[in-house]
Structure formats: C-alpha cells, structure tokens
Amino acid sequence: MGRVFKIAARNLLRYRRRTLLTTMLITIGVVAMLLFVSASGSFKAMMVGQITDSMLGHLQIHKKGYVSSIDSLPLTMNMKGDVARKIEDTLDKRDNVEAWSPRIKLGAMFSNYAETTSIRINGVDPEREVATCPDLRDRIIAGETEPLVERGKILIPELIAKGLKVEPGAAVVLVATNKDGSVNGINFVVQGVLEGISGPGGRDGYMHIDDARELLRMEDKEISEIVVRLKDPKKLEQALADFEATLSSLTNQEGKPILEIHGWEKLSPFAAIAKMIDLMTLFIKIMLVSIVLISVMNVMIMAVYERIREIGTIAAMGTQPGSILQLFIAEGLLLGLLGAAIGTLLSVLIIQVLQKAELTFSFGRQTGLVLYPVVQPADVILASVMVVVVAVLASLQPAWKASRMDPIDALRHV
Amino acid sequence: MRCADGSKATRFWNLKVTDRLTHGRRMMSLVSAQSVNKVYRNGEVEVAAVKSADFEIEPGSFVSFVGPSGSGKSTLLNLIGCLDRPTSGDLRVVDTDVAALDRKTAAAFRAQHIGFIFQDFNLIPVLTAAENVEYPLLMVQNWPVARRRKRVGEMLEAVDIMAQADKYPDQLSGGQKQRVAVARALATRAKLILADEPTANLDHTTAYRIIDLMKRMRDEFGSTFIFSTHDPKIMEAAEMIFTLEDGKVGPAERSESHG
Numbered sequence: 001m002g003r004v005f006k007i008a009a010r011n012l013l014r015y016r017r018r019t020l021l022t023t024m025l026i027t028i029g030v031v032a033m034l035l036f037v038s039a040s041g042s043f044k045a046m047m048v049g050q051i052t053d054s055m056l057g058h059l060q061i062h063k064k065g066y067v068s069s070i071d072s073l074p075l076t077m078n079m080k081g082d083v084a085r086k087i088e089d090t091l092d093k094r095d096n097v098e099a100w101s102p103r104i105k106l107g108a109m110f111s112n113y114a115e116t117t118s119i120r121i122n123g124v125d126p127e128r129e130v131a132t133c134p135d136l137r138d139r140i141i142a143g144e145t146e147p148l149v150e151r152g153k154i155l156i157p158e159l160i161a162k163g164l165k166v167e168p169g170a171a172v173v174l175v176a177t178n179k180d181g182s183v184n185g186i187n188f189v190v191q192g193v194l195e196g197i198s199g200p201g202g203r204d205g206y207m208h209i210d211d212a213r214e215l216l217r218m219e220d221k222e223i224s225e226i227v228v229r230l231k232d233p234k235k236l237e238q239a240l241a242d243f244e245a246t247l248s249s250l251t252n253q254e255g256k257p258i259l260e261i262h263g264w265e266k267l268s269p270f271a272a273i274a275k276m277i278d279l280m281t282l283f284i285k286i287m288l289v290s291i292v293l294i295s296v297m298n299v300m301i302m303a304v305y306e307r308i309r310e311i312g313t314i315a316a317m318g319t320q321p322g323s324i325l326q327l328f329i330a331e332g333l334l335l336g337l338l339g340a341a342i343g344t345l346l347s348v349l350i351i352q353v354l355q356k357a358e359l360t361f362s363f364g365r366q367t368g369l370v371l372y373p374v375v376q377p378a379d380v381i382l383a384s385v386m387v388v389v390v391a392v393l394a395s396l397q398p399a400w401k402a403s404r405m406d407p408i409d410a411l412r413h414v
Numbered sequence: 415m416r417c418a419d420g421s422k423a424t425r426f427w428n429l430k431v432t433d434r435l436t437h438g439r440r441m442m443s444l445v446s447a448q449s450v451n452k453v454y455r456n457g458e459v460e461v462a463a464v465k466s467a468d469f470e471i472e473p474g475s476f477v478s479f480v481g482p483s484g485s486g487k488s489t490l491l492n493l494i495g496c497l498d499r500p501t502s503g504d505l506r507v508v509d510t511d512v513a514a515l516d517r518k519t520a521a522a523f524r525a526q527h528i529g530f531i532f533q534d535f536n537l538i539p540v541l542t543a544a545e546n547v548e549y550p551l552l553m554v555q556n557w558p559v560a561r562r563r564k565r566v567g568e569m570l571e572a573v574d575i576m577a578q579a580d581k582y583p584d585q586l587s588g589g590q591k592q593r594v595a596v597a598r599a600l601a602t603r604a605k606l607i608l609a610d611e612p613t614a615n616l617d618h619t620t621a622y623r624i625i626d627l628m629k630r631m632r633d634e635f636g637s638t639f640i641f642s643t644h645d646p647k648i649m650e651a652a653e654m655i656f657t658l659e660d661g662k663v664g665p666a667e668r669s670e671s672h673g
Binding site for chain 2: 316
C-alpha cells in the first residue's frame with residue numbers, strides 16, 4: 001500500500017499549485033468548523049453550566065401542573081410533606097443522583113421602609129442547595145457567602161439592590177400572601193446581593209426554607225419543587241426516564257400520576273438557543289462536507305483527465321483496474337489528510353490565541369462574559385474523519401472512471 | 415484464463431522444460447493468427463482495420479510490421495498485445511485465445527507475458543528512470559524489494575542507462591527515455607515485446623541505436639520483439655517483415671540484411 005501512497009504523493013506534488021489551493025480550501029473549512037464548534041460549544045457549555053449549576057439543577061420535580069402556572073408561583077400546587085418525603089427517599093436510593101434540594105417558591109412584597117417592590121423568593125435548605133447548585137454562592141457579589149443564607153436573613157437580586165439602594169446588613173420587610181389568603185410580614189436582614197443571570201430564576205432572591213415556611217405560615221413541610229443534580233449530566237434523558245418510571249407510582253385517587261419531572265432544557269428558554277447553536281453547527285458541518293466534496297472531486301476529475309495517457313500506459317502494462325482505482329483514491333485520501341492535519345493545527349493555534357486574548361461579549365443583561373473557546377478531541381476527530389471520508393468519496397467517481405478506461409482509447413488520447 | 419478448447423491458457427509456460435519441448439512439437443508459434451478480422455464501427459460506417467490476417471511468429475523472432483499510416487499496424491499490435499479483441503478469426507498469443515480474455519484476465523495476461531514500448535515513451539513522469547523500470551515489478555507483479563532492486567539494476571545496466579537511474583523523465587533525452595522504456599518492457603522478462611513506432615520520435619542515429627538495443631535485448635533475454643514502423647531503414651533491421659496495406663497482412667518476408 002505504501003507504494004500507492006508514494007506515487008499518489010508525487011502526483012500531488014506534480015501539480016503543486018492545485019494541490020495547495022485544494023488543501024487551503026479544506027483547511028479553511030476545517031478551521032471554520034473547529035473555531036465555530038469550539039466557540040459556540042464553550043459558550044453553550046458556559047451558559048448551560050451557569051443555568052444548571054446556579055439555578056435550575058439538571059432536573060426538577062413538581063406537582064403535576066405546577067410548571068405551566070409557574071409564573072404565578074401558586075402555593076396551592078405545592079407538594080405535600082408526605083409526598084416530598086417519598087420523593088426524597090427515592091432520590092436517596094438512586095446511584096445517579098449527586099444531590100437534591102427542596103425549595104419553596106413564593107412571591108412577596110419587598111420593602112426597605114421607604115420603597116416597595118415585588119420579589120420572587122426561593123426558600124432553600126442552604127447545605128442542600130449548595131450541594132445541588134454549587135455555583136450559586138459564586139453569584140453573591142456583595143455580603144457574606146458562608147453559610148449560603150442564614151435564618152432571618154435574605155439574599156436579594158442585584159436589580160432590587162440597585163433599584164431600592166439596599167446594601168448587605170440593611171433591614172427589610174417581606175410581606176407574603178399565605179395559602180389561605182391571609183397576609184403575613186416578617187423583618188429580614190439583607191445578607192448579600194446576587195448577580196442576575198439570564199433565564200428563569202436568574203433574578204430571584206433566596207431565604208432559608210424554614211423562614212419561608214414561617215412567612216407563609218405553613219404547618220405541613222410542603223415544598224414547591226425538588227431540584228436534582230445528576231452525577232453525569234450527559235445521562236439526563238436516561239435519568240428522566242428512570243425517575244418518571246419510578247415516581248409514576250405516586251398517584252392520586254383516580255390512579256393518575258401526581259408528579260411531573262422536567263429536565264433543565266424544558267425549564268429554560270436557553271435550550272432553544274442551544275438547539276439553534278446545534279443547528280448552526282450542523283450547517284457548518286454541511287458546508288465543510290460540501291467544500292471538501294466539491295474541491296477534491298474537481299481536482300480528481302482534472303487529475304484523471306490530464307493523465308489519461310498515463311492511465312492507458314499502466315493499464316497496458318497489466319495494472320489491474322483495482323490498482324488504478326487505489327492510485328486515485330489514495331490521492332483524494334492524502335488531500336483530505338493533509339487538509340485535516342493543517343486545519344486542525346491551525347485551529348488549535350488560533351484557539352490558543354483566542355484563549356489568551358480573553359475576548360469579552362454580552363449576552364442578555366450579562367456583560368463581560370469571557371469567550372474561552374475550547375476544542376474537544378471528539379470535535380477534532382469528527383472533523384478529521386469527516387474530511388477524510390468525504391475526500392475519499394469525492395475521489396471515488398473519478399477513480400472509478402480511470403479504472404474503467406479502455407487502454408487503447410486512453411493511449412490514443414492527445 | 416482458458417482457451418477456446420477449455421484448457422488453461424498459460425499451460426505451455428507452466429510446463430516443465432522437458433514437457434515444453436514435447437509440447438513445443440505441437441505448438442511452435444508464439445503468435446498465431448488465422449483469418450483474423452477487426453472491424454470498427456465509426457457511427458454508421460463500419461471500418462475494417464484488419465482483414466483476414468494469417469501469420470505465425472516464432473519465439474525469439476525480431477519482427478516488423480510495416481506499412482503506411484492507417485494500414486492497420488497499430489490495430490494489429492493492439493490485438494497481439496491483448497489490448498483489443500478480434501471481431502472474428504483465431505488469434506493466439508502464447509497459446510492463449512485472445513478473444514477469450516476479459517478485461518481482468520487480459521490485464522493479468524499482459525502483465526505476465528507482454529511488454530510495451532511506445533512511440534512517445536510513455537514513462538510515468540513522477541517516477542525516476544529506475545522507478546519506471548521497477549513499476550511493473552512492484553505495481554503489477556508485486557515482487558519483494560531485494561529481488562526487484564536486483565532486476566532493476568540488471569535492466570538499467572543492460573540498456574546502459576545506470577548513470578541516469580535517479581533522473582526523472584523530463585531530465586532525460588528522447589533516446590534515454592526509450593532505453594528506459596525498453597528496460598521497463600523487459601523487466602518482467604516478458605516473452606513478447608510490442609513496440610508501436612518506437613523510433614518515430616527519435617533522430618536517425620538514436621533510432622538505429624534503439625533498434626540495435628532491442629535486438630541485443632532479444633539476443634540476451636530471448637524475448638520476441640514485434641515492432642511497427644514506416645521507416646524503410648529501420649524496417650531492414652527486422653529479421654522478418656510483414657507488410658500491411660489497407661488492413662491486409664502480406665506474406666512474411668525475410669529481411670535481405672539477414673539472408
């Protein structure tokens with residue numbers, strides 16, 4: 001086989017400029033794909049990480065119907081204490097669960113005694129919440145971070161802190177409507193200010209779950225949702241199916257399941273953006289395939305046309321059609337390998353430069369996000385394999401034509 | 415690969431030497447043509463390129479087909495070289511019915527028994543002189559490297575082109591290119607070497623040297639050389655001459671210079 005590649009390589013060198021142009025085209029395609037995939041992939045991973053690790057967790061369990069009316073944070077759709085305990089027992093037994101955290105979600109009026117605004121609050125168990133959303137603490141931009149939130153204290157979103165000019169240590173009052181329609185108010189001290197991020201819950205405040213129960217005058221240990229962190233986020237679909245099968249045993253009197261389980265993708269609008277990024281990545285891959293297909297096929301058609309007499313000569317000498325086929329496919333393969341290798345090398349260099357440049361960008365209300373593209377080995381392998389396979393496919397037709405050529409016609413060719 | 419009678423086509427050359435002698439009593443000719451016709455269809459018109467050709471060529475001969483352009487020399491050489499099949503008649507080369515060969519078996523047959531020398535040399539431009547000679551041994555017959563190198567060295571020495579072994583075709587003169595082509599044709603020790611106008615692109619002095627070289631190679635390796643030419647002086651170098659006119663092959667003539 002080495003002899004075939006030796007001749008193929010020399011034939012490529014024979015038409016240096018053409019080989020260079022084709023290799024450049026393939027290189028540009030590979031660079032475009034790897035840069036886009038690394039930048040968009042890193043952005044996606046960062047946003048998904050931010051959403052899941054500081055807000056939503058990987059999946060959430062609610063009472064059936066809660067999510068569709070989540071904007072009004074209905075207390076009447078909370079899960080009862082006994083149901084919550086059953087879910088918690090189930091989660092404790094699952095190997096794929098790293099942590100879980102119960103939450104009470106509520107809407108309240110927030111006042112600094114001078115001004116009043118509405119606020120959405122998550123009542124959380126600090127230790128469980130930190131274990132489930134480990135990046136939540138990193139969002140505290142002012143005030144104390146340890147523990148996450150103390151009894152009698154509250155973490156408020158940045159927007160309210162700025163709007164009402166409230167700083168950590170300030171006394172505030174929260175007034176909330178209870179389940180029975182009565183109203184209750186409690187004084188709190190601002191423990192810290194949370195950085196706002198894109199997506200649902202990105203501008204919520206946090207308080208201790210027992211404070212939330214006191215504010216809402218809950219006697220039962222009911223909760224609005226349980227947030228789950230998986231050991232392997234890539235197995236989200238598998239986990240969803242697993243939980244749905246297990247928790248479907250919890251039914252109402254009519255025998256219908258009382259719970260609903262959602263992955264973060266169903267809860268965050270960013271999932272649509274992530275899907276758009278995937279679609280664009282696919283589009284870029286199709287472009288790469290087209291570039292390689294057209295350029296290699298063009299070069300190989302030219303190569304066959306220009307070497308018809310040569311083909312006739314080696315065919316006359318007794319070279320089998322299969323060997324002639326191999327000679328031309330090897331040229332396409334080498335072009336693909338060369339383009340993939342140079343493209344990958346160039347991409348890695350550019351990505352390293354971008355990493356050092358630490359370019360910033362804005363997304364929604366978030367500013368100063370650092371673009372940190374990372375190229376994954378799987379992406380490099382995929383791009384290289386795609387290029388090489390397509391290059392071989394592109395050279396198949398011209399190679400086949402060459403191998404089927406009649407030696408007499410080929411030798412007569414001028 | 416089988417003959418018309420169903421026997422193995424290459425049987426003669428697969429026999430032991432003693433058996434070949436016995437066999438040889440039955441089969442003396444290397445090339446045997448009986449009523450061979452080749453008709454081409456050019457659109458609506460049928461062109462008879464070779465008409466009722468009858469001839470025999472013995473092993474070790476130095477034969478020339480002569481005739482003007484369009485007389486059917488190249489067509490006849492293509493038929494003998496198993497690059498084409500006769501429309502009718504019986505053409506046997508190395509005891510093989512040429513008409514019975516399909517594309518693949520014809521290629522294998524050519525690789526084993528036939529060497530070609532072309533008017534335009536047809537060396538592979540990306541290979542050096544030595545690599546061109548090596549090509550049929552490597553790409554066609556897949557010889558081991560040591561045996562291949564030895565044979566290439568022998569052939570380059572034989573055609574006196576060793577000094578140009580590492581040069582590429584575009585660095586060689588016409589005569590040197592044709593010497594390389596002769597070495598390439600003989601590298602596999604082909605029994606039959608076909609040369610279509612091998613001197614047409616050479617000056618007279620070089621042309622005679624190439625013909626002399628071909629004859630010397632015939633003497634040294636025992637191969638049969640069949641070449642076409644329309645040059646009377648080159649033609650005289652042949653020991654046996656067949657004249658073609660309008661596709662008809664005349665009777666064999668012994669060259670005067672060879673008695």
